[in-house]
Amino acid sequence: MAPVSTNTRRMSASFCDDDADVKFLSSDGVEFKIYLAYLNLCTSRGFARDQLNTAAAGDDKIQLQESADVLEIIFQFIEPPTRARDHKHPSVFDLSPSLFFKVAEAAEKYVVYGATRVCLDRMKQIVSDYPVDVLNHCSLHGYSELANQAAQHALSYPVEEVTVKLTAPGALLRYVCITFSSF
Secondary structure (H helix, E strand, C coil): CCCCCCCHCEEEECCCCCCEEEEEEEEEEEEEEEEEHHHHHHEEECCCCCHHHHHHHCCCEEEEECCCHHHHHHHHCCCCCHHHHHHCCCCCCCCCCHHHHHHHHHHHHCCCCHHHHHHHHHHHCCCCCCCHHHHHHHHHHHCCCHHHHHHHHHHHCCHHHHHHCCCCCCCHHHHHHHHHHCC
């Protein structure tokens, strides 16, 4: 990924504590300052774990592939909710589908414990409206039961539309197996 020029960098209003140990830079040039202790507590791997100790010791920023709007939500699941947020994690239930699936993917990628389960619960609610997106996500991350449900819901969509959008390994095979088992 190309470096972001210094004059386009902005600071997250929510994650800007000067005492934070680690600095992240979103793909669209927003800087986030996060406490290493919270990253270690609320995530399993990811966030360039091999770079965290080096970054914490210096002024290095870890470049992430996600945009600021996605990271803003993900980091709210990592750092404890503040009084300004009414001591609650963010709701993924009101996000646009596009943003929601990006947040769900980031939650899985970085293994953000609090966010992965909430995102999965939301997918169970919207599987009939967004079956292809749910099928992609669930196939990629091993949620077989929900992936099968999504494949069944996808049967009501035109085959050409579904097969073009299925990008996760195994998703197309699951869809085809469900299709033929329904005859």
